[in-house]
Amino acid sequence: MRLRFQSVLLSGALLATSSAAASPGPLVPAAGLPAVPRSEPLRVRFYDPYRLLSPEAHTWLEKEVVRAFGASEIGLTFVGRGGPGVIPATLYPELPDRWDVAPEAIGVAIGVHGGPRSIFLSLGAAERALGLPLARRQGAPATAKPSRRRLPGSQSRRLGVALGRVLAHELVHTVAPECPHTKNGLMAKRLSRRMLTAPGIGFDALATRHLQLAASGMGAPETG
Numbered sequence: 001m002r003l004r005f006q007s008v009l010l011s012g013a014l015l016a017t018s019s020a021a022a023s024p025g026p027l028v029p030a031a032g033l034p035a036v037p038r039s040e041p042l043r044v045r046f047y048d049p050y051r052l053l054s055p056e057a058h059t060w061l062e063k064e065v066v067r068a069f070g071a072s073e074i075g076l077t078f079v080g081r082g083g084p085g086v087i088p089a090t091l092y093p094e095l096p097d098r099w100d101v102a103p104e105a106i107g108v109a110i111g112v113h114g115g116p117r118s119i120f121l122s123l124g125a126a127e128r129a130l131g132l133p134l135a136r137r138q139g140a141p142a143t144a145k146p147s148r149r150r151l152p153g154s155q156s157r158r159l160g161v162a163l164g165r166v167l168a169h170e171l172v173h174t175v176a177p178e179c180p181h182t183k184n185g186l187m188a189k190r191l192s193r194r195m196l197t198a199p200g201i202g203f204d205a206l207a208t209r210h211l212q213l214a215a216s217g218m219g220a221p222e223t224g
């Protein structure tokens with residue numbers, strides 16, 4: 001299968017210049033937007049086939065995605081099993097080399113413009129972006145079963161929140177493919193460590209508008 005990538009690569013790379021970037025303004029939707037009809041909630045299934053995340057980090061991940069979408073018109077729910085209409089999001093230790101994505105890419109969405117929709121996340125890239133200690137060391141036997149990260153609670157939270165924000169970003173590419181990368185907020189092309197973990201980071205007004213438009217489309221009956 002040939003995977004078609006949307007230009008959805010995220011970077012947690014910490015550039016020296018990023019710390020000097022202006023802080024984004026408050027992320028509130030523009031006033032006066034028309035109400036959109038209630039749509040079916042977006043259903044997402046999170047897969048951790050390598051058992052990489054602690055239960056705490058997993059919980060933080062899902063809470064953060066739900067929080068990020070909370071201000072939009074799109075309801076979002078995590079489900080326990082896949083199925084028609086459910087978007088799978090799978091956590092890898094690293095994204096496969098053959099995908100030819102940047103090493104700092106934490107997430108990628110495929111099938112954005114057709115075909116099965118799917119999202120992949122890289123734990124390694126997220127850990128590097130956050131400066132977290134890596135449980136897997138270079139030189140470890142490839143056959144060794146990776147163990148769940150035993151991180152202090154605060155680090156589990158940071159990791160879960162960061163992965164949740166990347167997943168939220170990729171979900172916007174998936175459900176609102178017309179939404180461009182934005183200057184501020186979670187649809188920025190590159191998310192700094194602060195953007196990945198600081199409190200109160202959400203979608204900016206433009207991304208929120210695109211989500212609202214997508215929500216109105218999702219509320220429309222299927223037309224084959």
Ligand SMILES: [Zn+2]
Nearest residue numbers: 007008009189
């Ligand atoms: Zn993107």
